[in-house]
Amino acid sequence: MSFRHLPSRALIASVLATVMVSFALRGQDLREADAQAMSQEAYEALQRGNAALAVREYRQLLEAHPEMVAARANLATALVSLGRFDEAIAQYQMALKEEPDNSSLRFNLALACFRKGDYLQAAQRFGTIHNGEPNNVRIATLLANCELHLRQVAQAIALLKPLEKSHPNNLDLEWILGMALIRAAHPREGLERVQKVADRGYKAEAYELAAVVYMGLTDFDKARSDAEAAIRIDPHASNAYLTLAMLDGYSGDENGAAEEYEKALKANPQNLQARTQLGIIFYNQRKLDDARQQFNEALALNPRSLLTLYELARVERAQEHLGTAVKDLESCVHEDPQWLPPHIELAALYYILKRPQEGAKEKAIVQRLMAEKQQHGPEPSVTGSLPPSP
Structure with a gap:
């Protein structure tokens, strides 16, 4: 056998190296193709609204490719849609470490904090x-x-305000600015903007707020008109029914008011104001058990509602549960020492219960508060409460 034409060891090594590089490149191509396929599947799941599946697939993808910033950002988006804000914020922060100047990531991180309720x-x-x-x-x-x-x-x-003139049709701006002006005790300026949002944007929430402000300005016709407009857009607009109930109450239609409060509660059983006001109507109609039920349910929603606790104490007094009534009234005056009505009720109960020293003390407080009230003049009437901050 002749060995003259056998390949040299160097040639063999060169060929093997070439083959290995070829396989390595093919393996890299396959891994990249797999990553692209996984990313596409996760993205499609997110687009279909299957955020839970998207989270699982993006996590699996990032275990193999932690450097994929886009996948991490989409994972955070999916987590936000599931209400898992802390996890989403952590993912956005990790992505920003890789791309600190990415404006979309910075915006979405801020938005995730907002959605979480971390407004600061x-x-x-x-x-x-x-x-x-x-x-x-x-x-x-x-x-x-x-x-x-x-x-x-x-x-x-x-x-x-400086941006409003150059963006007159931006209803998001008008809505926030309108609410801010109302809260800053500029109701007419705020109302102009809120009404604009209601009419142009056909927003039930804006009509609800406008109705409350009109009621505070004693423009009852416009208040009723906007409340009814809110209900036409959204039959579950609980605060619109609340406004209609209060308007009925002002006109002396107690039964009509009760019906509207019940509609408000059907739309939103957690409407504290509607439940308390309905309880007051039941108390006035001497439906004491019904009133007690409404006040107890209201206090279950907010144990710190002093108005509700005060009204419950009045029911307890009417049903001759005097000791319980005293405890509730004492809680009221402890939390708000300047609030006159609980002191008046408490003074009377102390005398009924043969506790003259405490009665005399409360009577003196009542006289002082009444004198201060006369000195400072009547407080402005409150015809409705603004909804909470957006």
């Missing part, structure tokens, strides 16, 4: 973005919304 953190993050983009109306509106939640009403107004 959201305000700080939106504020940073706003500093770099002062004319970005979307960022300014979201930042103002955060300020409104944080009760920084003046800051919210200062953010949006």
Whole structure:
């Protein structure tokens, strides 16, 4: 046998190396193809609204490819849609470590904080973005919304007023600015903007708020008109029924008011004001057991509602549960020492229960509070309560 034409060891090594590189490249191509397929499947699951499946697939993908920032951002989006805000925020923060200048990531992180209800953190993050983009109306509106939640009403107004003229048709801006002006005791200025949002945006929530403000301004016809408009858009607009009930009450139609309060509670059983006011009507009609039930259910919603506790004490007195009534009234005056009606009821009960020293003490408090009230003049009437911050 001749060995002259056998390949050299160097040639064999070269060929083997080439083959190994070829296989390695093919393996890399396969891994990239697998990653793209997994990413596509996860994205499609997210688009279909199957966020739970998307989370599982994105997590699996990131175990193999932790460097994929887009996959991590989409994982965070899926987590937000599931209400798992802390996990989403952590994913956005990890993505930002890889791409600290990614404006979309910074925006979505701030939005996740907002959705979580961490308005302070959201305000700080939106504020940073706003500093770099002062004319970005979307960022300014979201930042103002955060300020409104944080009760920084003046800051919210200062953010949006300069942008309003150049964005007259931006209803999100008008809505936040309108609410801010109302809360800043400029009801007519705020109402103009809220009514604009209601009419142009056909928003039940805006009609509800406008109705409350009109009622506070004693423009009862417009209040009723906007409340009815809210109900036409959304038959479950509980606060609109509440407004109609209060309007019926002002006109002396107690039965009509009771019907509207019941509609409000059917639309939203957790409407504390409707439940308390319905209990007051039952008390006035001497339906004491019904009144007690409404007040107990209201206190289950908010144990710190002093008005409800006071009204429950009146029912307890009427049903001759005097000791319980005293305890509830004592809680009221402890929480709000300047509130006159509980002191009047408490003074009377102390005398009925043969506790003259405590009765005399309460009587003196009543006389002092009445003198202060006469000195300062009557308090402005409250015809409705504004809804909570957005």
